[in-house]
Amino acid sequence: MKSSQDGGVAEPRGRGRVAELESEIAKLRQENAQLRQRAGGIAALESENEQLRRRAQQQGGIHEVLPVVVTTAVDLSRLDTSLVTQISSFLGTARELLSLALACKSFGWRQPVSTLNWSLVEEVARQTVCSRATDAEMSSLPRYVSGSTTWLSILHRYEHLLMFDVLLGSYIEHRNGDRTAVCATGDILVSTAVSGSYVMSLGAHYAEFLITGRPYIGIARPMPGLNACAYQEEEFSFIGDDFLYPDFRAQRTDDWGDSDVHACEFNCGDGAMILTDWDDEEIDDDWEGRESCRSGDTVGMLLNLDRGTLTVYRNNRRLGVIKDGLSGPYCWHVSLVNRPLVTDEVSIKRGTLPNSDREARN
Template sequence: MADDGNNAKRLKTSEDDRLIADLRRTITELESEIGRRRGRRDWRDDLESEIEQRCVRRVEGNHEVLPVVLEVVVAPSVDLSRIDTSIVAQITSFLGTSRELVNLALTCKSFGWRQPTSGLNWSLVEEVARQEVYSRATGTEMKSLPRYVSGTTTWLSILHRFEHLLLFDVLAGGGGIEHRNGDESRVYGTTNDYCTAVSNSNIMTTGSHFAEFEITGTPFIGVARPMPKEIFSRESFNFFNSDHFDALLAARTDRWGDGKVHACQYFCRDGGAIWTSFRGYPGYHWDRYWEGYRYEGCRTGDTIGMLLNLDEGTLTVYRNNRRLGVMKRGLSGSYCWYVRVGTDHAVAIKRGALPNAEN
């Protein structure tokens, strides 16, 4: 029996030794593998690859592949019908211009389509345009704007007109000139004597300014110094009448600057240029040989463009979007637009977009 006990002890010791040897060998292999992986720069990639492979292994005892769940991200949307119309209109009003509002209307029917559920008879964009016109236009300007007509004249078109609106707010030289239907952006001559209309409230002192004049007949079109309104009440007023020069020079301000070109006009009949310094007799100078003179006049229906560049001191003339050339140089200080019309003449004025470049 003693031998059997000793044999059992020897067997147990032998098994323990083998187990310990196996464990030591396993530890050695693991340390070697860890060292090998640490010595490689991409050992993290190996681990990540192994993890990924394990994620798609078949479940032991169940041969189904683990499901792959894809998260679908849906772009958030806003139901404008749940938002008060006045709030949306207030936010939209910060866009500012009619062109920006048109672009907004084209992006989404919630902005550009009529809103019957909100009580509006027009779209949100139309409502913003209406509010902009009423908040910015004066009573006089409102009279010069077209009226809203459903299906014909939109509030967007009215806002666009307002953004380009210039007014002849001063009529001088007697009763031979008038507005019609309350529209101060257009003047009509009624006698053979040329009378003057001035956009006296639109004073230009720096930068570039472009105006377009749609003509009937052969008026004069140009720029002149802004004046106190009482001067325009003088009989037979004309910027080129030497009888008025003393009064005109007495109205001089520091805003005129040092320039000597106090009025300059284009004659639509023959394309000539005329300018004055308000001194001497006759006190004006004809220039029939400026670079844009073509020995040709303008016709009813033509549009004359005037580009006043006060950074360069130039006045450039366009006819029907065709650049004629620089009519006068040496302009500086403050100016405003004006026209002179005779019988059967008419002129409509509006702001125009600056030409792309002066060639």
Template structure:
């Protein structure tokens, strides 16, 4: 009897364990079903998103691509939604924005900024500025970079006539050869800082007419390729019509038939100075100058003169306070080529034979003392 009771207790315990295991299994199955339902819901959402992406596909995607994808199982795509962030610039200090913007530096970059946002390119109604933020940055850049002499060559700011952005652009291109005289000289690839000879044995010149030097000290460098080239200074003559000289040799020195045309351009700004054009000859280093009245234009030796070789860099320093034109060769000072200068001048260069090339650029005045050539 005792054994029967023990057997019954064992069976009862085993039955209880089995019931507990079944209950646990049922809970597990229920949890799996719940997770399966969630996965099915997520899959359905991804299918819906995928269908929406297909409907909104840009028109430039070829139709054949959509058909090809339709024949295959397309993997779910996770797309990040772009969020547009708006910054209220009126709450920021104008001086801070101006300082940051000043790092752009060039007139083209500032123009792009002005076109990007009206807060940069339009007049600031809540500001003490009487122009836009971009205009203020351009003004500061001009004043920080331009010398006093260069400021005299730039147009003056005037509402409706000259903007600070335009003045900055002009400062960046002060030393362009913007006027070509004679039929045998040209620019290439739109680069106006360099001129090329277009034919052998025919003289033509290029003038940096936009940079009129009236006072102070001015320095320019000329990168020379070729031998029959010459560079120098000439009076500004804005009324000279370049189209009148397209079929012939042209020069400011030595071709006397043009002298009456040049003198017809004379203005009061020329003053009483008698040196209207002065140039350096690369072939032998001589100088020549003229007043366009007596016809004087003989080539002359000058102290410390040297000839140049192709690919040399020549510098010219025009000091209108002292009335002198000083020559440098590869950053080495040669000496004063001409004195007695007064009134306004422009840089110019001339070429004569095929292969001649002259490039002009701004540079710092060399600080090296005169020395003998190596």
């Protein structure tokens, strides 16, 4: 021991250094305990993974587990094609699948291992269409033809199944460029919009029309040979214009069948039904369930070609059958007028039939 200048006793040499070392040892022990804890968690995960591997092998599943490799690239050839297809199916839309095809040739190029020589994107598009579209909708979609029609284009068409792609007359236009919505323009004259690419020839089809004003909504025969440009300087209607009837009859094909109902409309203004065989017209203003509609209403139309009926709904409430005995192909159409106090407008979309009436589709 050594005396200090003030007469006290100094600490033994090295005691301060010992205290520092003991503090460092304590810290190392704490860090070691944390590492052991982490190691225990990793060991538990490895044990669980091993159990899952054994269970999968026992169930006849994965026999060879891919090693975990941290890399910036993925070797897709090492992944099961069905797994990649399943993951890609969550993209859903044609635009997203097109982006995927353009992003990587492994997705967009045809796969030699595929019996149909489709690309991954094509297979996902095919599965999406076939799982979502009804038999009736499939009948109205383009057919897959290798080299000319792709499943991606069919999916895109399915996503835009209902739209007004044909405008007849000079007093109608798409609203704000939206091909699912039309509005009347100009004078107090009638013009017509047709969903011409959606031809209904079998099964049940349900569509909803959001209306403004007092439009006419109904069905008419598909007439792809009708020159729409020839009617751009005048009014146009499938019913009531005798001068146009010869043009319509000239478009007749054998698949129109035996029904002489070539156009049928529901008058939203007074609830009457109007039909024609393109010789004469017939008006039924007393059909059971007749009811007028107002701006803002949603008019539902169910064409059931298995039963040959056309049924009308108002705001998801069934009004009744306005015509039976229908057969052959039809397209949805609306006829609009620009009136002094209100302009007719209509938008179309696929609808879900009210629960109480879904059996009508069978």
